[in-house]
Every structure is written in structure tokens, then in C-alpha cells.
Amino acid sequence: MDTKLLFQDAAGFATPLLAVLAVDIAIGKDADPLIALLTTSDAITEAAAAVIASGEFKGTLGEQVLLHAPNGLKAERLLIVGLGKAKTLSVDEVRKGAGAAVRYAKPRGLRQVAIAFPEDHALSDEHLENLPCTLLCRALVEGAIIAEPDWDTYKSDREDCEIDGLTVISPESEDSTTREIQAGFDEGRIIAESQNFARSLVNEPGNVLTPTELGKRAAAMCSEMGLKCEVHSTAKLEELKMGAFAAVAKGSAQPPALVVMTYEPKLAKGKSLPENAPVLGLVGKGITFDTGGISLKSADGMEKMKYDMAGAAAMIGAMRAIAQLKPAVKVIGIVCSAENMPSGTAYKPGDVITAMSGKTIEVLNTDAEGRMVLADGLHYAKTLGCTHLINAATLTGACVVALGMINAGIFSNDDATYEQFAKGTRISGEKFWRLPCTDDYKDQIKSQIADIMNTGGSRWGGATSAAMFLKEFADETPWIHLDIAGCAWNEEAKPWHPKGPSGVAVRSVIEWVKSYSA
Ligand code: BES
Numbered sequence: 001m002d003t004k005l006l007f008q009d010a011a012g013f014a015t016p017l018l019a020v021l022a023v024d025i026a027i028g029k030d031a032d033p034l035i036a037l038l039t040t041s042d043a044i045t046e047a048a049a050a051v052i053a054s055g056e057f058k059g060t061l062g063e064q065v066l067l068h069a070p071n072g073l074k075a076e077r078l079l080i081v082g083l084g085k086a087k088t089l090s091v092d093e094v095r096k097g098a099g100a101a102v103r104y105a106k107p108r109g110l111r112q113v114a115i116a117f118p119e120d121h122a123l124s125d126e127h128l129e130n131l132p133c134t135l136l137c138r139a140l141v142e143g144a145i146i147a148e149p150d151w152d153t154y155k156s157d158r159e160d161c162e163i164d165g166l167t168v169i170s171p172e173s174e175d176s177t178t179r180e181i182q183a184g185f186d187e188g189r190i191i192a193e194s195q196n197f198a199r200s201l202v203n204e205p206g207n208v209l210t211p212t213e214l215g216k217r218a219a220a221m222c223s224e225m226g227l228k229c230e231v232h233s234t235a236k237l238e239e240l241k242m243g244a245f246a247a248v249a250k251g252s253a254q255p256p257a258l259v260v261m262t263y264e265p266k267l268a269k270g271k272s273l274p275e276n277a278p279v280l281g282l283v284g285k286g287i288t289f290d291t292g293g294i295s296l297k298s299a300d301g302m303e304k305m306k307y308d309m310a311g312a313a314a315m316i317g318a319m320r321a322i323a324q325l326k327p328a329v330k331v332i333g334i335v336c337s338a339e340n341m342p343s344g345t346a347y348k349p350g351d352v353i354t355a356m357s358g359k360t361i362e363v364l365n366t367d368a369e370g371r372m373v374l375a376d377g378l379h380y381a382k383t384l385g386c387t388h389l390i391n392a393a394t395l396t397g398a399c400v401v402a403l404g405m406i407n408a409g410i411f412s413n414d415d416a417t418y419e420q421f422a423k424g425t426r427i428s429g430e431k432f433w434r435l436p437c438t439d440d441y442k443d444q445i446k447s448q449i450a451d452i453m454n455t456g457g458s459r460w461g462g463a464t465s466a467a468m469f470l471k472e473f474a475d476e477t478p479w480i481h482l483d484i485a486g487c488a489w490n491e492e493a494k495p496w497h498p499k500g501p502s503g504v505a506v507r508s509v510i511e512w513v514k515s516y517s518a
């Protein structure tokens, strides 16, 4: 999809579809909706006047109404998209509204979409707090780009109905405003395309996306984006004594992949980062298929376990964006990829494994494999000099039971690091809910015969048991764990996204990384 930003009057732009965003400015719970368009274009307001006066359009989030041959506009169609109440408007609604416009156009064979930049100053201040125009434009572009993919590449009768072009049209304004809008536009495109890249990896079936293939795709991305990338396999795992990662991998005929992607900021001549500058480690769980291993999962829904590499995909996607956004902070992305299979060479319940850190692990359940591979990934990141760690993983069913599919779980051993991440989620629009991993829970993973065991002794607090296990390997290093098991796959379509891989965590991890930029 080609993206363009124009500064001109949207009414004079010829396009098959022009979308304009609308809010409900009525005050009070039971008040009838009062619709206001987020545009200062009189021509658009007049073209929409009759349908708005009819009361048919309530302006709820994602609601749409289409007008053909709108009077006074060069566009062939005008699509009005609701964003809900003005009072609660945030950039997240703008992201969803832009997405809804794109998803409206797609099945109708419209290949070009234009969206009028949402001018919040079209409303008086009593209705709305001003949102920064950089963030508005960024959200608009993100929403449009992440709404585009339909995950039908494996259908032989698929009809290509890709949107070829997206144009954002903002009225002419002062240079400083223009620059801010342009910055948001550029950033939004980079971030959304990287999120889509992560989703495209998650969409791949396990027979196509083996650990080796995941390594190849990460390496190809890195070479395109100018990142350093190393892809290792069994021999390197042995050399590094990654016993926990290797234990999971050895049940499969597919060799594992350890991917290390490095972003080094290029600073102006003569400038360098201070000695004690942070180095961020992004670690992803890359189980390309999780059968459960010897502790075999039941057949019901097992096919979904191809998405057990969504944490790895999120980190690869984030690295892709970081390479282009160029923050002034060093970032190392680490993917621990394996296939979890039952076989004659598979690790077994009761086995005692020595992790890279030297800690011994009693295996109670081979289906708790994600924490095994991450244990070595997190420790390895520290040996590479990482001062702050974040991992993403489809780690536990228990987290899905606790939080459902709206919030992903977040755990941390450091309040300040958690707060820094949480701040970024207000911009990314992704939802994370903090769950505990204080030392009170330490006994849950205490083993009789080894240092720790890989599951809790009971099923209570399963998401926390997994976090406690990972915390052992982060140790003193500030660390965040994102359990995205419930949010990495959209089970339902919404007006702004299809069913399928969500790409959750990509945007928030990018935001977190940016917050460390010197
Ligand atoms: N990949 C699963 C977690 C998962 C469950 C992801 C549901 C997405 C949806 C993970 O490897 C796993 O199997 N975890 C076990 C842990 C248990 C054995 C302690 C689980 O959650 O049941």
C-alpha cells in the first residue's frame, strides 16, 4: 500500500473514497447523539449535513455511513466513520476509525482510500482536550495500515483486493504544524508496517515456518534494514551451555534457531553514548509449534499452537522498526526458536536440566517449554551486556484465564521499569494488566531435587509461576515479562481488524525502546 500525505483542501481531492471521522459531542449519558465531524472543511460538513440531521448515524466507534456522489466534493464517495463520545476520544479511537475506513473499502473493491486528517480544533475546547497532531497522524496511519491485511495468502481462490493507495489529507497550515504531522505520518508507517511484518510471521503454519525458516526471515529483514544479525543452531547452544533451550529443541527433527539481532545507534561525529548508557535486550519465545512434547496437549485446538512464536515475531517486528526510527540507544533482539515435539529424543518429565546460568531445573511438564527457552535467552542477553530486559511470550493458558483476550499480562521485578513501559502503552494503545511476581510466590517453583521446577506445584496462579521462573534468570537486571497468550491472535474480527494474528506488543516495545533514547 502506497501512502501519501497531502496538505490541501480535502474537498478538492479526487478519489473513489474520502473518509471523515466523527464524534458524538452530546453531554450526559442519556442525551441523544449530537454528531460533529473532525474537519474544518465547510464543503465536507455541508455534504454530510442531511444524513447527520436524519439521526440515522449515532457516531459510535466503528459505525459507518456512506454517501455516493457527495455534493460539492471531488470524491466519488464520502464515508463518515464514528469514533464514539468526544469526551473519551484518544488516539486509539482515531487508530480504530482509520482502520474501519480501510476495512470498509476493501471488500467493495475500492483500491484507493483518502482520509481527512482529524482536526480536533474543529470542536470547541469544552468538548475535547487537544491531542498532539504528531500522535494523531501517527495513530491514523497505523490504524489504516494494520487494517489492510487479510490472512488469505494460502487460499487458491483468493481475490486480490489489496488497497493500493492511502492518502491522508490535511489542510494547509503553518510550517511547524506541517512538520509535526509529517513526522507522525512517517513514524506511523514504519511502526505499522513492522507490526504487519510480525503478523505475517505469526500467520505462517508450522510446516512452513520452522525455526530455521524463522531465522532466515529474521536475517533477511535485518539485511534489508541494516541490522547486524547472527543465526545459530545446535552447536552454538552446546557451546553456550544453553541446557534449557537445547532440552526443548532435542525432541524435534527440526534444528533450533538462536537469532541475535543488533542495533547500534550511529551518533553524530565525535559523539558517543556514555559508558553507563543502557543496553536493551528484547527476548522472544519462538516455539514454531507447541505439541506439549511428552506432556502432550489434547487434540482440541492444538492447531492454534503455530502461533506460539508470536513473542519472537513481536521482537523481530520491533527490531525492524527500531532500525528505521534510529533511537539513540543500543538494542539487542534475541529469538529462541524451537519446535516442541514428543519423540524418542524428547526431554521428559522428571529430567533435571542445567540452564546456561548454572541453575538446575526439574522438568515437571514438558509443555512448560516457553520458560525453558526464555531462561537461556534472558541469561544470554545479560552476557551480551544488556542492562534492561524485556521478553514477550505466549507463555500460559493461565494468563488467558485471568485476563481474557483484552489485556495481556505484564510482570516486572522493577517498578520504575514497569512505569516506563506503562507510559508508552498510552501512546501504543495496547492493553497490559500488571500481575504479581513478588518473592512471596517463590515457593511455587521450589523443587525437591533441583534449584527450581518448571511448573508450579499446583495450577493456582499459573501465570505468576511462569513469571517467577523467568525472574530467576533476569535476576537483578530490571526486567519486564509480557504474557501475550490471550492477545496474540484475534479470535474475532472487528470493524478495524480481521481475525488472525494481532501483532500485539510490537508497538509498545518500540515505545519502550524509544523512551531510553539519549
Ligand atoms: N504455549 C503454551 C501457552 C498457551 C496456552 C498459549 C494457550 C496460548 C494459548 C505454553 O507453552 C503452555 O503449554 N503452557 C502450559 C503451562 C503448564 C504446563 C504449566 C499451560 O498454560 O497450560
Ligand code: ZN
Binding pocket: 290, 292, 340, 366, 367, 368, 369, 370
Ligand atoms: Zn507448551
Ligand code: ZN
Binding pocket: 287, 290, 308, 367, 369, 370, 394, 395
Ligand atoms: Zn508454548
